[in-house]
Amino acid sequence: MLPNKVGKQLGHPTYSLTEKFKGKKKEQISRGKAVLYCSDLVAMPIEENTVDKVFHCNCYYFWPDLKAGARAIHRVMKPGGTMVTALRLDSVKKVASKNMFSGESWRPEVYMEALQSSGFTDVRMENKREKLITFQAIFATAVK
Numbered sequence: 463m464l465p466n467k468v469g470k471q472l473g474h475p476t477y478s479l480t481e482k483f484k485g486k487k488k489e490q491i492s493r494g495k496a497v498l499y500c501s502d503l504v505a506m507p508i509e510e511n512t513v514d515k516v517f518h519c520n521c522y523y524f525w526p527d528l529k530a531g532a533r534a535i536h537r538v539m540k541p542g543g544t545m546v547t548a549l550r551l552d553s554v555k556k557v558a559s560k561n562m563f564s565g566e567s568w569r570p571e572v573y574m575e576a577l578q579s580s581g582f583t584d585v586r587m588e589n590k591r592e593k594l595i596t597f598q599a600i601f602a603t604a605v606k
Contacts, residue, residue: 504530508538511606516545523554523568532573532580539604545582547573547600548590570600577602 490496499507503525516535525531535545551570558568566572574585582602590599 504534506534506538510537511540513538514540514543516543517547519548520550522547522573523563525567528567528573528576529579532576532582536577536580536582536604541604541606543604545577545602545604548597549600550595550597570598574600574602581605 491498501507504527516539522528522531539545549570554568557563570587574587577585577600581604583605585600585602587598587600590597
C-alpha cells in the first residue's frame with residue numbers, strides 16, 4: 463500500500479478470494495487504506511475517473527460481455543491511467559481446446575480489440591518471465 467492512498471479490490475459476488483483478501487488486509491481495511499467491493503464488474507460501485515491503475519488476472523475470458531467489461535474499467539479510470547491484465551496463454555489455450563469457454567472471448571486479441579473500442583490506447587501484449595514462469599501481460603492506457 464502507498465502512504466495516503468486507498469487501495470480498492472473488486473471481487474466477483476460468488477468468488478471466495480475476496481474474503482481471503484479481506485482476512486489478509488484487515489489492518490489496511492480498518493485504517494481506511496483498503497476498500498473491498500463484492501460486485502459484478504459492469505455494476506462496480508466506483509466513481510468515474512477515480513482510478514489510476516487497474517490490474518486483473520485470469521478473468522476476462524469468463525466475462526459474459528468483453529466490451530461491457532472493458533467499458534466499465536475505462537469508466538472508472540483517470541485519463542492516462544494504466545490497465546494491466548496477466549494470463550498464461552498456454553494454459554488458457556489448453557482450457558479452450560476442451561471447449562470450456564464460450565465462443566472466442568478467451569483469445570487475447572479479442573479482449574485487446576474490446577479495450578481499443580472502449581477508449582484505451584497503446585494496447586499491447588508482452589511476454590514476461592518471473593523466475594521459471596512465463597506469462598503474458600496485456601497493457602492499455604485510458605484516454606478520455
